[in-house]
Structure formats: C-alpha cells, structure tokens
Amino acid sequence: MPMNRMNRTEFFDKLAGLDEQQLKTALWNLYWRGTAVARERIESELQPSSAGQSRRPAATPVDPRSIRDEVIQFVTLARSGAYIAGDRQVSPRQRTRWRSEFARLAAEARKALRAPEPDPAAEALEQLIDLARETRDYDYFRSEDPMEAARFVVSEAAGLLWGHRRDRNGFTAFAASAAPQLVRWESRYGWTRRGYGQISQKETSLAAVLSGMLTVPDAWVTFAGHYLDALDRTVAGDNGRDQSRRSGDYVHAQRTADLAEWHGMLLQRLADTEAEDILDRLVEHRVLGGPELDFLRARLVHQRGNAAAARAFITAALDRLPGHQEMLDFAVSINAPLPTRARKILKERSY
DSSP states (O other): OOOOOOOHHHHHHHHHHHOHHHHHHHEEEEEHHHHHHHHHHHHTTSSSSSTBOOOOOOOOOOOHHHHHHHHHHHHHHHHHTTTSSSSSSSOOOOHHHHHHHHHHHHHHHHHHHHSOOOOHHHHHHHHHHHHHHHTTTSSSSSSSHHHHTTOOOHHHHHHHHHHHHHHHOOOOHHHHHHHHHHHHOOOOOSSSSSSOOOHHHHHOOOOHHHHOOOSSSSHHHHHHHHHEEEEEEHOOOHHHHHHSOOOOOHHHHHHHHHHHHHHHHHHHHTTTSSHHHHHHHTTTTTTOSHHHHHHHHHHHHHHHTTTHHHHHHHHHHHHTTOHHHHHHHOOOOOOOTOHHHHHHHHHHOOO
16 A cells, blocks of 8 residues: 655644644654654654764773783783693683683773773783784694684784874884884784784784884884884893793894894885994894894995995805895895805706
8 A cells, every 4th residue: 555644844844833842742652652663763862962863872981901900810821821721710611712702802902992091901902912922932722823713913903002102102102112012022924823814914014014103214213222222121032931942042043033124124214324323233232143133234234335244244144044035136136155055046946
C-alpha cells in the first residue's frame, strides 16, 4: 500500500499552529507510546552535543597511571619467565593469551597519551617497546615470532611516543630522551624474528623515523649531541646477561651494525659543517666497533681527501664482511685492494 504521510513542508506547517506546551505533549505521546527505536532516537536528540549533534556514548577514559602499573607488572612477569614456565602468578590460560594482553596494553597506552596528564602512559609505551626489542633475543613467550604474533610495530610505536614527547615537552627534552632510546631500540633487520609477514612489512628503521622529525640542520646538530651523550652513558654489554653471553667486541660490532643507517645519515648531514667534530667523536667512540665502524671511518676520511686511509679502512672492513654489498661498491669506487674472499664474491655476483 502507498505510504500516506506528510512531506517536510506540510509537517512544519502543521507544527506552526501549535504552542510550546502542545509540542511537548505531542513529543511525550510519541515517546511514551512509540517503539523502542523511536524512544532511543528521541532520547538521543534530547542530549545534543556542543556542535548540535546527537551525543554518542563516550568511551571509558583510560587512566595513564593504571595502565603504566599494568604494563610494569606484565613486563616484569615476562622477564621473569612467568609466561613460559610454571608460575602461579600467571595461569595457563594467561600464558596462552599473552599476545592479546600485549596488544591490549599497547592500545590502552596509546589512548592514554591523550589524557590531561599523559606522562605515565608514555612510560608504559616505552616499557613495551623495551620488551619488544628484547624478544628478538630472549624467549619470554611461547612463540616463534613474538612481535608478529602480538601485531606490534615497534617503529610506529616509537614514532608515536617521540612525536608526543616533542610536542608536549619541546625539541630539546625530546632529543634528550629519544637519543638513548635510539641506541637501545634500533635494529638493523627489524623487530620480528623471521623478517617477513604483515608486521615486518610495516616496519621501518628508527633512523628513518627520526629523519622525518629532524627538519632543519640545527635539529640534526642538537640531536647528534644528545646521541653522543647517550653513547657516553652506554656500558659495553648493557647488562649482566649480555656480558655473560657475549664479548664486548661482539656487542660493540652489533650495536654499530644496528645503527649503521643512522651513522650514515649523520655523515651526510654533518660532514663539511661547523659540527663536523661530532663525526670525529663518533668514529672513535669506545662503545662502537666492528667492520661497520671501519666502513664509516673509510667514508669520512675519503670525504676529507685521504684516499689511502679510506682504502685501508674499507679493506679491513671487507676482511670481516666480504659479502657486504655497500662496502664492495665503495671499495671498487675508490680502487681499494679487496681481500681474497671479497674479490671472489664480487666476481660471482658480476655474472
């Protein structure tokens, strides 16, 4: 059957003849005798927002202090082995659901950054990133690839945290806190163990994240100064577990490899400037080492016109990493002598 109802103009013409009390009575009858859907719509319209739109139920605000406390407890239990071993503090059900708990805590920490006093939320997110970085080397959870399982993209979380601190505390305070985090967190091959999957595809280096935040030359100089300060405070091995498992030389070389992209950016932006002395301190720093440091030294001295020293440094680097393609390309470009193994690899790749 055709619908027999007034159009908008006819409806408003009818309303024009009613006073305020009659309008209220008509609305009340519709509310009281109408369907549940009609009642909900009227209730919604009776609570207009400041913009004149209907209010929707507000999401429950996240308390930054509470989420920080939850994160600290979760991280402490994970590091103690409670999620992989029999521990009464973590039930069997919780051990199998750790990934959803990790994801929940990360999401809550992000939301809490919007609170009026967000500093505890920033601390919580920092703790989760620390834990994520450690899962590449330590078995805290029963998973072949913990960060892929937890759907946690470290570079996205770090970028959010750094942007928040820069906007809230200013650039200098941001640089002072972000520089030591860069040393702790950067990972040359990402933060998933297998290096493939949906999460690894979303990752980018922390050097690239910072590059987008350092928009003027002075920002690079300021951040580089804080970065050297962070290296000065870094002890070889970082903690007792690394010292017991790895030699200091290994730790130095691994750290330098992880930070190689960042060091290359510093070389590109600070060479031939008034801040070039930062590079001199960098290439001689006591917590860096290995073939990647020799590669950095080679590029620095070559840029300064010392071809002989550059050849010596790059040859030494290739002696330890004969298959490193960037090193091979640089060595060829400056006619550096190649170690036997590097020369063989280069020949094989040329076919």
